Amino acid sequence: MNPSKETIARLASLCITLLVYAQAAQAHVNKGEAAGFLSGLKHPISGLDHVVAMIAVGLWGAQLGAPAIWVLPVAFPMVMACGGMLGLLGVPLPGIEIGIAASAILLGAAVMMELRPPIAVAAVLVGFFAIFHGYAHGSELPAGQSGLLYSIGFVMATGCLHGVGISIGLVHRWSWGQRALRLAGVAIALAGIFFMWKVFA
């Protein structure tokens, strides 16, 4: 049933009234909590290296179809969190930036060539790179903020980036979409080469 114009007008006037009726937010529940969540949420989005790799995982999963389309997004956050935990515990992991740049190159190449390895191989490859991303980004909590809220924001943002990749990857059902995805893979691999160049520059 479609709402009538009168109903829409009433709802709009109610919303405007509520907006005008501004009160104190009482948002400061605990020191640093809101900031911790927002820091975690923004962290994966603020780094292009992280963004392109996460989207590449989603695109590749969409190209591979079931069960990879859901195995990869389920496996990635957990392995990434393992990497973050290693970073927090101070376990040394050499070549972090190289690993992140290599993830963009290899995942971009996999999307570009529409590689179809066995699901276990794809999961191991994605999981391997997830450790580097988690190690680099998961442990960078600004001082004075809540670690739990940062973790929640960080995991949610990473998962949403996968969701964006999968949503874009759904164009794979059309022939023009398959070509577009391969082009996106080229762009991701080129971005990875740029990140690698920056590491050694």
Next chain:
Amino acid sequence: MSRSVAHHRAITLAFALLCLLLPARAEAHLPSIGLGPVYDGIFHLFLSPEDLIPVIAIALLAGQKGAALGRRVLWTLPVAWFLGGFIGMYSAHPKSSALTCVSFLVLGLCIASTAKIAPSVLTGLAMLLGFFHGYLNGTGVSRFDDGTYFLLGLSLAVFVVLAIFSSFVIPLHKQWTLIVVRVAGSWIAAMGLLMLGWTFRRAP
């Protein structure tokens, strides 16, 4: 506008004006009606992700296992939470955040892997979770005289959150909706892993 609608509006307006003319005591100050700690307990759950997320997680897990188990957990967890809190009120042991991380991790992994769990094990898990988190909450409220009301509000909020989330998951049958629940489990497990890292973090 028809005549009947105008008439109806006039009556509504008259009734509203009549209500305005009959001011009564608002009883808005919670201490005077004794409901303050109850609301504190309710809001505590929604403002404490370390308590809220495990409740959501066990609701998702119980929902995955069907209505019968969902109903069992629905009654077990809030009662265990209240009892744990009651015992916690009379003890003064410090909080252990490491065990909170474990509840995230265990429940998240069970959801993500759709692990086969015996009904008795899940019930035991709900009791353990409720008792432990309730105990931690109880140690925090022991200084209040009306901590029991706080725990009552908290347990009621746990009941409501459990009911909403498990009843949301139970009827899901489409493949992609079940996957969404598993992805949520993997996120919860990932949060638990990161929390564990924060707990044992080595100073730089």
